[in-house]
Amino acid sequence: MTEAEFIAALRRLPLHKGALGLGDDAARLGAFVVTTDTLVEGVHFLPDDPAGDVAWKLVAVSLSDLAGKGAVPEGVLLNYPLSKGGWDRAFLAGLNACLSVFNCPLIGGDTVSLPQGAPRVLTVTAFGRDAVAPARAGAQAGDGLWVTGTIGDAGAGLSVARSGNGPEALLAAYRRPRPRLAEGRVLAPLAHAMMDVSDGLLIDAWRMAVASGLAVTIALDAVPLSTAYRNFVGDDPLPAVTAGDDYQLLCALPPDQRPTGHATCIGTFAPGTGLSLTLHGAPVPLPQRLGFEHRA
Amino acid sequence: MTEAEFIAALRRLPLHKGALGLGDDAARLGAFVVTTDTLVEGVHFLPDDPAGDVAWKLVAVSLSDLAGKGAVPEGVLLNYPLSKGGWDRAFLAGLNACLSVFNCPLIGGDTVSLPQGAPRVLTVTAFGRDAVAPARAGAQAGDGLWVTGTIGDAGAGLSVARSGNGPEALLAAYRRPRPRLAEGRVLAPLAHAMMDVSDGLLIDAWRMAVASGLAVTIALDAVPLSTAYRNFVGDDPLPAVTAGDDYQLLCALPPDQRPTGHATCIGTFAPGTGLSLTLHGAPVPLPQRLGFEHRA
Numbered sequence: 001m002t003e004a005e006f007i008a009a010l011r012r013l014p015l016h017k018g019a020l021g022l023g024d025d026a027a028r029l030g031a032f033v034v035t036t037d038t039l040v041e042g043v044h045f046l047p048d049d050p051a052g053d054v055a056w057k058l059v060a061v062s063l064s065d066l067a068g069k070g071a072v073p074e075g076v077l078l079n080y081p082l083s084k085g086g087w088d089r090a091f092l093a094g095l096n097a098c099l100s101v102f103n104c105p106l107i108g109g110d111t112v113s114l115p116q117g118a119p120r121v122l123t124v125t126a127f128g129r130d131a132v133a134p135a136r137a138g139a140q141a142g143d144g145l146w147v148t149g150t151i152g153d154a155g156a157g158l159s160v161a162r163s164g165n166g167p168e169a170l171l172a173a174y175r176r177p178r179p180r181l182a183e184g185r186v187l188a189p190l191a192h193a194m195m196d197v198s199d200g201l202l203i204d205a206w207r208m209a210v211a212s213g214l215a216v217t218i219a220l221d222a223v224p225l226s227t228a229y230r231n232f233v234g235d236d237p238l239p240a241v242t243a244g245d246d247y248q249l250l251c252a253l254p255p256d257q258r259p260t261g262h263a264t265c266i267g268t269f270a271p272g273t274g275l276s277l278t279l280h281g282a283p284v285p286l287p288q289r290l291g292f293e294h295r296a
Numbered sequence: 297m298t299e300a301e302f303i304a305a306l307r308r309l310p311l312h313k314g315a316l317g318l319g320d321d322a323a324r325l326g327a328f329v330v331t332t333d334t335l336v337e338g339v340h341f342l343p344d345d346p347a348g349d350v351a352w353k354l355v356a357v358s359l360s361d362l363a364g365k366g367a368v369p370e371g372v373l374l375n376y377p378l379s380k381g382g383w384d385r386a387f388l389a390g391l392n393a394c395l396s397v398f399n400c401p402l403i404g405g406d407t408v409s410l411p412q413g414a415p416r417v418l419t420v421t422a423f424g425r426d427a428v429a430p431a432r433a434g435a436q437a438g439d440g441l442w443v444t445g446t447i448g449d450a451g452a453g454l455s456v457a458r459s460g461n462g463p464e465a466l467l468a469a470y471r472r473p474r475p476r477l478a479e480g481r482v483l484a485p486l487a488h489a490m491m492d493v494s495d496g497l498l499i500d501a502w503r504m505a506v507a508s509g510l511a512v513t514i515a516l517d518a519v520p521l522s523t524a525y526r527n528f529v530g531d532d533p534l535p536a537v538t539a540g541d542d543y544q545l546l547c548a549l550p551p552d553q554r555p556t557g558h559a560t561c562i563g564t565f566a567p568g569t570g571l572s573l574t575l576h577g578a579p580v581p582l583p584q585r586l587g588f589e590h591r592a
Contacts, residue, residue, distance in 0.1 A: 001378055001379075001380075001384040001385070002378070003378060003407045006376070006378055006384060006388075006407055007407065009384075009385075009388050010374075010388070010402060010405075012392075013388070013391060013392050013395055013401075013402050014392075014395050014396060014399075014400070014401040014402065015401050015402055016370070016371040016401040016402060016403040018371070018403055018404075019371075019401070019402060019403050019404055022402075022404060026404075027373075027403045027404035029328065029370070029371070029403060029423060030326050030327055030328065031326055032325065032326065034373070034403070034404065035404070036373050036375055036404065036405060036406050036419075036421065037406050038375045038377075038406050038408045038419070039408075040377075040408050040409070040410055040411070040414075041411075042411040042414075043408065043409055043410070043411060044408070074312070074325070075312040075314070075315075075325070077323075077330070077332050077421060078306075079332055079334045079375075079419045080302070081334075081336075081417070082297055082298070082299060082302055083297075084297075088297040088302060088305075089297070089305075092302075092305050092306070092309070095309060096308075096309050096310075099309055099310050100310060103310075104310070105309075105310040105311050105312040105315070106306060106309050106310065106311050106312060106315060106318075107312040107314055107315050107323045107325060107330070108314075108315055108318060108322075108323035108330065108331070108332065109306075109332060110332050110333050110334050110419075111299045111302055111303065112334045112335075112336050112339065112340070112417075113336070113339055114336055114339070114415065114417070115336070115337075115338040115339065115415050118336075118338075118414055118415050118417075119410070119411050119414050121377070121408075121410070121414075121417035123332075123334070123375045123406075123419045125332065125373060125421050127325060
């Protein structure tokens with residue numbers, strides 16, 4: 001089944017009220033928001049990615065969902081497949097670094113053995129408190145579409161990891177993403193809708209528009225690109241906006257909110273449906289692939 | 297690394313106060329207890345186990361940890377690898393059955409793709425409320441050791457699954473274990489210590505004794521065996537007490553508590569250390585293997 005078919009089937013099961021119809025990146029559980037992410041070797045990370053970076057990313061991906069809710073990390077659970085040799089020790093060092101940097105303690109977890117040669121499958125479940133928790137479905141016509149940081153660095157970093165050649169800054173964006181927890185705390189109280197950008201700017205912006213029942217137009221020339229990206233990839237924003245793993249925040253803000261120190265305005269929501277792109281004011285056709293989608 | 301080495305290393309990371317030093321089957325998170333379990337194809341279930349039974353067991357294993365805390369299920373998160381064909385649909389049917397029977401709604405989750413041919417790795421995280429939450433470390437000298445239901449049926453059921461031949465009741469005990477939630481609610485308020493039996497009666501009883509700083513003696517002849525077990529395996533309790541997957545509850549009760557309608561007294565705690573066995577009053581040597589332990 002595809003991810004969409006499977007989730008549609010899950011919606012016919014008994015659902016908790018905090019599941020929010022399985023339409024959001026995080027569920028509600030009492031005073032907490034909760035999110036869970038699984039990373040698979042060969043799918044979400046490369047077999048030769050350093051174990052410490054895999055640990056960092058595993059935690060950071062979940063904390064990014066908490067950032068999207070304007071929440072403060074409460075702690076994480078870890079589901080871990082034991083292995084031989086130094087991988088486990090290097091993983092623990094990266095885990096320690098990420099938990100320490102983002103002030104997020106370990107609550108518990110489970111360890112298992114995998115059959116010989118099986119790809120590693122790792123899960124982190126993260127809990128956040130004090131969430132403001134704007135949904136992705138709350139955008140209103142006339143809202144601006146805003147994004148934190150720069151886009152496309154992790155996608156370019158994946159190329160660097162694959163080729164073994166390129167700027168360290170891009171590789172770091174891919175391997176050690178920094179969840180936008182502080183920006184999330186600032187933006188969440190202002191936002192009509194918010195989510196993190198994990199599968200690609202275009203597909204995630206389109207998802208926010210669909211969930212909100214609106215059309216969205218993105219000015220490609222407004223999308224913030226880093227100097228490292230421009231030097232390595234060039235000035236074309238298309239590879240950036242269709243690549244995954246940014247872990248920036250995307251939000252819909254009313255026109256009177258312009259938090260330019262924390263984010264960049266890259267588009268607008270309007271009545272209607274669909275995603276449109278412009279470049280220096282002129283319409284641009286959509287690329288065939290908007291971002292990353294899980295498929296069996 | 298072994299499971300014990302890895303968990304010892306995790307204890308040196310920043311820990312949440314609800315982690316209880318990673319020494320318990322469930323953590324505390326606000327008003328909830330939380331537990332997470334990962335099942336691996338080829339390790340915890342057989343590749344040709346029916347998908348619906350795998351779903352049932354995945355949830356039941358976590359609910360059993362909640363039962364050990366005397367908790368009421370609040371809901372579960374599911375981390376699921378999508379596949380082709382009917383497996384996903386059969387899984388969903390079994391998931392629906394288990395969630396419905398145990399009145400446990402779905403809160404959220406994550407779906408991923410696995411590389412072609414990789415063994416399935418599935419995780420459920422379960423939340424319980426109104427926990428009484430006796431620890432496994434609270435047994436006192438003079439307490440009786442009590443166990444719910446019968447022991448060894450799932451272990452015998454695994455043989456039935458492997459050979460394709462044997463009683464349906466044993467196969468069902470292996471494939472569709474029934475977490476002892478009701479018994480947990482009755483026993484938890486009476487118990488000095490409680491845990492579920494997942495890796496084998498002897499190893500889990502030994503763990504309770506070690507955690508409590510006591511010795512424990514088990515009367516093998518008192519261990520409750522089902523008629524189906526006796527007919528299929530015989531009257532020898534040793535295969536039963538060293539097999540995993542029972543998902544019964546084990547508890548330490550003060551001598552004045554005798555809830556014989558809900559559990560069976562099979563032993564006693566005493567000052568000292570170690571696990572001893574008797575059969576009709578005579579000492580019996582320990583088997584070499586006490587139960588199931590994860591190793592890389």
